[in-house]
Amino acid sequence: MKTEIATYFWLAFGNLATTAFTVLPADPRHYNRGVAPLRSAVAEESGAAAATTTTTTTDDASSENEVNENIPTNLPSECGMDYVPLATMLATGQLAEADQITRDALIEISGARAKGRDFVYFTDVKNIPNTDLATIERLWYQFSGGKFGYSVQKRKWKQAKGDFEVFCRKIGWNTKDGEVERKKRWFGASEFIYDVKKAPEGHLPLTSALRGTSLLKSLLNHPVWDNEDWKQEP
16 A cells, blocks of 8 residues: 555655655654655745746747747738738748648639639639739748748749759659659648758749649749849838
8 A cells, every 4th residue: 555655656746755755754743844844845846847837938928929020910912811821830930831821822812712613723823913922922932031932933943944844853842762753742741841941942832733834834924023023021
């Protein structure tokens, strides 16, 4: 029975178990004298834990405030689109979520959703307002340090001279199984790299090429890239 109690005390209070079972003597007259050090030890442990919790909470709150201060809120849209969620995901490094939000936004601002579709045809791209695509691009560009975005992909596309395979190699959309080169898997367990430090330039955002490269080409040839006005903050 004593062993069971000792084991329980150890699991519940850690190092205090030793104090509890060595300080308390068998003579009941000494119990209060023995309990005092135990209470003192508990109080010290509790105080230390409280101080650590307070410090951790304060640090977390401080970090959260810093992140919130870095999230822009003046994000223009001609379609009434709210880009704060995209900004938040990018600011906090949640790139997979940001990538999905970007695709969802394109479906919305291209008018595809209004037509009852949950994907964008290349013919829909012309309906995307410059303002909205510029807002999306500034966010990707800003929070990746100029490493991600459609404008970066456009530059890589030019370097590849419009060759899709060369382009995919440049931005890391290809991988190898032994000697066999293939496109990275997107669905299921994604093989793409959602890390600014590890991914190649132009790796994100992703654009599906299941229906061919027309959609990607249309996005990279959008008139918003005709000049660098998209870089100007509103």
